[in-house]
Amino acid sequence: MFDGAQRRIVSMWFPRLPSDRVLRACPTDRPFALTLRADNTDRIYCLNAAAEAQGLHRGMGLAEARIFCPGLEQAPADPAADSRMLGVLRRWATRYCPWVGRDGRDGLALDITGSAHLAGGEQAMLDDMRDRLDRAGFAVRLGLGDSLGAAWALARHGRRRHGDRAAPGQGAQALAPLPVAALRLDEATSVGLQRLGLRRIGDLESVPRAPLARRFGPGLLTRLDQAMGRQPEPIDPEPEPPVYAARLTLPDPIGLRDDVMAGTERLLIALCARLTARDMGARLLRLTLRRVDQESRQVELRLAAAMRDPARILPLFARGVEQVDAGFGIDQLRLEAVQVEPLPAAQIGGAQVAQDRLENLITRIGTRIGLENVQRFLPADSHIPERSFLISPAAWSRAEGDWCAPLPRPLVLFAPEPVVARGSAPPARFRWRRMALDLARATGPERIAPEWWLDDPEWRTGLRDYWRIETRQGRRLWMFHTPQNPGWFVQGEFA
Structure with missing residues (x-):
């Protein structure tokens, strides 16, 4: 943010994010709803515009909804997938400004202070956001104001169909006709204010503050001051995930296997040091070898367990490096941990050494036939002989549980x-x-x-x-x- 610049915030609200996420893969013009089980009943979690036109709404029981709309199509909701999609949209929104954070389960907040001119102005930026999201299949309402509270209110309660925009310094005038619910109040506070005749935000500004604080608590005035810009409200952007990678550029091309392995060892030592600092281990490593003709060759190593020991990992690269065609030479090596997992420090002992050797063996066999084809038997909770065990890939399972058959079982x-x-x-x-x-x-x-x-x-x-x-x-x-x-x-x- 530039010093002395008027703060400008954009609020993106996706009113039908869950259903839009599903319908992007299988579009339909018929009424559609996602359901979530609550209180032993399937209830509507999200629905498209066609279902809303039939009089359906969120929270309605699925059986009741089918009475109003017999042709309703439905699918189970997946809140975790919705959260991941919102994370994808957050990363996409950084094209407009670097300061982007989540705003609840279905919204984003962008601090575009000092960056609107890069898109041709505020209105041009809003139009570009709306057009791109519409082409991607997401319904969105946008609000732009001097504070996060004002932008939130204009996006969800603005008079225009796609949201509203308040000019710099005109937030109070733009918020005055909006309902008090636009201040992000709980339902009890909103109903209590309406019973007193305070239905608009402008009505709150015209009454004494002390009686409001005594009756409804300080939270009401805090929300009001945040919306008016009298009290700052930060936007918390999500930190970018760390990138575990190392690169080595060579002054002269190399092509011998031993030279490539020596360079890989240097990269492994640096990469494993970063993993150790964060208590992480690599499950999938990718070694990229750039040749002097600008073509690249990759060697992927899928590990049977999370590792960060260079001495254990380096020999596992030998087979893949031997199969690489170096051409006229390799002038750059890049090693990246594509998939990582938490790997806390563990005490080294006889059992751990045996486990490490087993994981190395599984990795060596897996590089030839595929890790998913190296399997192990696991006990299952069933007294039926055929169901008393499970077959699971050894790389993604642990030898856990006890075989508790009441009598001996055949081999x-x-x-x-x-x-x-x-x-x-x-x-x-x-x-x-x-x-x-x-x-x-x-x-x-x-x-x-x-x-x-x-x-x-x-x-x-x-x-x-x-x-x-x-x-x-x-x-x-x-x-x-x-x-x-x-x-x-x-x-x-x-x-």
Whole structure:
């Protein structure tokens, strides 16, 4: 901000940000609404203009809304995605000024003091904002005033359809006809003022301040002074995320693998020092090698766990660097941590060393077949044998939880295979996989009931009585009998 310059604030309000975000990907002219579950009821969270024209409004129950509008299209709301979209819009708005902050869940505040002339003036800047957002599919209302409170009021309660603008020094005149709700008051205070006949902001300016403060508290006068510019109100811009990158420009081109690895080591040491200072670790590293012909080659390294140890990371680059075509030489190297995660300091011990070696192994294998193809088994909370485990990529999961089966489980588990046998007791002789087997010992039964809340076609036969069967031929099987639909099956084999 320039010293002595009149402060000028723009308020961007996106009245239908959630629905606009969804409709940008799948446009429709029909009534559309996003719903969010509250108090055990699906309620309208946001809706488009066509749905508003049908008399629908936010907070209305979905069942009631379908009565008024049978053709209503709906989708579940995602407030987290809406917040990310507002962050994208905040970064976009920095094209107009460097000082941009969020204003609630659906608005932005821009301090354009000293920068409006770059866009041809204030009105030209507002028109450009509105045109660009309209082409992007976002409904927006803009307010421009000498304070954040004034801009907020003009954007949400201005008389024009797309917002309003107050000339410099004319904020009081522009705010006077607006309702008291434009001061960002809570509903109880706004209703109380209207009951006293104070419906406009201009009415508050014409009455003594002391009685207002005694009856409604100091918050009312604070909001009034902020809107009139008598009390400063800062805009809090979000800090830009740190960039973890290092670059090395060489006086002479290089092309040998050892030279590239030496340069990569220097970059790794500098990069890991920055990561250590912020207790962060890299999960995805990108090494960019610029050749003298101005073409670039990239080597990406996806790590099985967050790392910041140059000695561990450097050997993992060797395979990718060997495959790079250096052409007539490489004159610049750039290393960037594209994806980072928190990595607090941990005590080094035997278990940690073993874990580090495992992560290095997973990374080496993952660079060849893909990290997502290196998987591990994890325990799941289910007494159904087929659902007692999960298969998850080892790079994005930890070996956590305990296997808590009430009785021993077979090492090999497969789909149930029928057995030729009769009776409900373990058969003395039966056939399985074209083999005739004789019973030596049977342990059981262990009755397992199906999970009634899940529709599993494999368990529609009902209860199962599991037995551990040892045969005279040496096979140790896990067999079960289905009482409701008599039959014997083998589902696993013990080691």
